Amino acid sequence: MASTDHMATPEDDARHSPGPESRPLWNESYWFAFYDPKQEIGVAVRLGMLPNVGYSNIYILVTHEGSPIYSLIDQRAPIPAIAEKQISVLGYTIAFEEPLNRFRLTYNRDGEGFDVTWEGYSPTLMWPRPPGSVDAVSRHIEHAGRVKGTVWIGEKEYAIDCLGRRDHSWGGERDWSKILRWDYLSGEIDEKFWFNAVGLTLAGFPEKVYVGGIWNGEELLSLSKVEMNVPTAEGGTRALGVELRMTDERGREHEVSGEMLASSNVWFGKACLREGFARFTYGDRVGYGVHEHGYNEVDAPTLEG
Numbered sequence: 001m002a003s004t005d006h007m008a009t010p011e012d013d014a015r016h017s018p019g020p021e022s023r024p025l026w027n028e029s030y031w032f033a034f035y036d037p038k039q040e041i042g043v044a045v046r047l048g049m050l051p052n053v054g055y056s057n058i059y060i061l062v063t064h065e066g067s068p069i070y071s072l073i074d075q076r077a078p079i080p081a082i083a084e085k086q087i088s089v090l091g092y093t094i095a096f097e098e099p100l101n102r103f104r105l106t107y108n109r110d111g112e113g114f115d116v117t118w119e120g121y122s123p124t125l126m127w128p129r130p131p132g133s134v135d136a137v138s139r140h141i142e143h144a145g146r147v148k149g150t151v152w153i154g155e156k157e158y159a160i161d162c163l164g165r166r167d168h169s170w171g172g173e174r175d176w177s178k179i180l181r182w183d184y185l186s187g188e189i190d191e192k193f194w195f196n197a198v199g200l201t202l203a204g205f206p207e208k209v210y211v212g213g214i215w216n217g218e219e220l221l222s223l224s225k226v227e228m229n230v231p232t233a234e235g236g237t238r239a240l241g242v243e244l245r246m247t248d249e250r251g252r253e254h255e256v257s258g259e260m261l262a263s264s265n266v267w268f269g270k271a272c273l274r275e276g277f278a279r280f281t282y283g284d285r286v287g288y289g290v291h292e293h294g295y296n297e298v299d300a301p302t303l304e305g
Helices: 297-302
Strands: 027-036 041-050 055-064 067-077 086-089 092-098 102-109 112-120 139-153 156-171 179-190 193-202 209-215 220-229 241-248 253-268 271-282 285-296
Touching: 027 112, 027 139, 027 271, 027 285, 041 092, 041 139, 041 253, 041 271, 055 139, 055 253, 055 271, 112 156, 139 179, 156 179, 156 193, 156 285, 179 241, 179 253, 179 271, 179 297, 193 220, 193 241, 193 285, 209 241, 253 285, 285 297
Parallel strands: 067 253
Antiparallel strands: 027 041, 027 156, 041 055, 055 067, 086 092, 092 102, 102 112, 112 139, 139 156, 179 193, 179 285, 193 209, 209 220, 220 241, 241 253, 253 271, 271 285
């Protein structure tokens, strides 16, 4: 099956250390996001670790009823200690309860936070492994799961039961100044179909780079072609939605349309990441997920193009 060509191993999903030839911005990151349509709550949290420069960056974003209502952003957080079963920094903890499959995410600060269990419902998708060592070129895992637990907003407690997404990247470098524009799309339509499609404009590369994959309920498939139309506002800096056509490695086409529900911003130097929660339509099926729209101020004159 094609699934085996793209699946991650427990060793892939473990914590990693940079090698002797690693670059200064060698990165390892764990990202989790979910949107509960019943509660109209979206949560996204990314922990990026840069051991060669001695610090981490972390953001925790919460939206409710279409508006951003909480954020924690620290670009110089400490490097969490390597522990076999968990990672903790600034009150946020990822507990590894079952390799490749089950995680517990907890955070609580001044009455805001969450305590949820994230459990995978498909195999883990590895983006294509490019040539070169992991010191030079990054690796990337995509995975969909069911999220259950509690989110606290102010003095109110909300029960969460929805689908969500995670990714895990390590190696290479994460230099935000070299990513001029990007759209990262991940949608959990249901437990029988999810998709991931990313379009990147990189400094020094004339053509846009696309990558992604789908889960069709039986196997993981990489994408051989991605066509992405993203209408924007505010000079190209805010995405309004997407019209997406994906061709999988077996030649089958999949069309998805999306509309933005809420978003919140994080800056990495001159690069702005707009983490958005979206409603996606796939035929007569509806699901939810993330539309992350990013841009770099150095590319501002061409954002509308």
